[in-house]
Amino acid sequence: MTTHALRGFDARVSVLSVLEKRGMLELYQFEMSHYVEKIRLILDYKGLEYRRINVAPGMGQLDLMQISGQRQVPVLKDGSEIIADxxxxxxxxxxxxxxxxxxxxDPKLRGLCLMMxxxxxxxxxxNARxxxxxxxxxxxSFRTAVLPSNTPDFLKNLVGSVPSDLFSFFGLGVGLGPDAIKSAHEAMKRDLTALCFILLEQPYLVTDHPTLADFAVAGLTMYVKFPEGHYLNIPESLKGKGVTGIADLGTFKPFFDWRDKLYADYRKPLTEMPPSGARPTSIEID
Incomplete structure (x- = not known):
């Protein structure tokens, strides 16, 4: 074997040794976190195998605090490396x-990608939240669709019958009154309009292949309109459903068509259900 071939062999062995020491990547997550979805898209695009660890809101976040020093998801564990945010x-x-x-x-494209x-x-x-x-x-109907599929009918009916005024009161309790929600709607429409213009004559936002910018935009619009297909462990009735006055407008169809293609091309469909006791539809609201 030549010296060059030996060096190449040694390099491959070194990489394999590192991967063996690391073990499988572990992603601490909420199934319905749109920031987690950004990372799941990236992991699938890179073809990296990983284990999902569902964090139970409340007590589970205390465990996450011990691991990462903070309580937010996503958190990635790669061997001894712990990365949050x-x-x-x-x-x-x-x-x-x-x-x-x-x-x-490329410096210019790098800056544009990171800025986007x-x-x-x-x-x-x-604003999506x-x-x-x-x-x-x-x-x-959207309210009841968010509930897990195994929710008893009487509880679904109870949640569905809660007056809108009560939900508005809840929104005020977390600083989201009608004016704040209206402003978020307007901002989201401006953002989606801008994205439609950018994608009018190019396949991706920055280069001729997907970048961090594409996966961030695709993942973070999840709350505005949930992707169709078996990508998320959510009730079937929620797939393809979204925010009234945005997700159902033909104006933004070009963007969601683009996002659907990104999912079809790079997102891996689920092959198994999460462990029993997991709460896949939990949403963390700060």
Whole structure:
């Protein structure tokens, strides 16, 4: 064997040794967290195998605090490495698993990608949560669709019959009165309009292949309209459903068609159900 071949062999052995020591990636998650969904998209795009660990809201987050020093998901465990925050996880994955890079090397494109991802986190992500809360208060069928599929009928009927005024009161309790929700709707419509224009004559937001910007935008619009297909462990009645006045408008169909194609091309469908006792439809609202 030549010296060059030996070096290549040694490099492959070294990589395999590192992977063996790390074991399978573990993603601490809420099934219905849109920030977690951003990371699941990236993991699937890179072809990385990982184990989902569902965090129970409340007590489970105390355990998460001991592991990561904070209580928010997502958190990624890679051997002895613990990484919190979706942006930090994305950057870690691109550095440690460089196949199919999601952050461009070209300085201008890199800056545009990172800027767009931050915009998605701070505008789309936050406003999508507000829009979802508002829609839960206004749309009875949407409200009951969010409930797990094994919810007893009497409880579904009870939740569906709760007056909208009571949900509005809940919204005020977390700082989301009617004006805040209206502003979130308007901001979301502006963001989706901008995305439709950007994607009018190009396949992806920054380059000719998907980047962190694409996966951030796709994942963080989950609350506005849930993806169809067997990608999430959510009730069937919730798939393809979304925020009234946004998800059902033909104006934004080009964007959601683009997102559906991104899912079809890169997101892996679920092959098994989560462990018993998991709460797949929990939503963390700060």
């Amino acid at each position: 979706s942006t930090a996880i994305a950057e870690y994955l691109d550095k440690q698993y460089p196949d199919k890079p999601i952050i461009p090397h 991802e931050q915009w998605a986190d701070e505008s789309i992500g936050l 507000k829009c979802l809360i508002g829609s839960l208060g206004q749309d009875q």
